[in-house]
Amino acid sequence: MFAGVAFLAIIFQLAIVVGFIVFAVKLLNRITDIAGSQKSIADSQVKLISLLSKKQTNQESVDS
Known part of the structure; x- marks a missing residue:
């Protein structure tokens, strides 16, 4: 009987570990x-800022 209880205790501990x-x-x-x-979002934001910067530069050159 004690062997069965010990066996169940070992199985229970192994189940917890697994x-x-x-x-x-x-x-x-x-x-x-x-x-x-998060990396993908950061890359997209970098591309967006780059495009906005180019757009602003192009508008400033057209305005001048």
């Missing part, structure tokens, strides 16, 4: 996705 590892991997993947999205 669950924690799965959670950590999923969290890491989600953080990586968010970081990629």
Whole structure:
């Protein structure tokens, strides 16, 4: 009887460890996705600022 209880306790502890590892991997993947999205947004903003700067430069040269 005690062997069965000990076996169940070991299985329960292993399940907790495996669950924690799965959670950590999923969290890491989600953080990586968010970081990629933030990088994409930053790149888009840099391109937008560059285009606006070129547009303003072109308008100033036409006005002169």
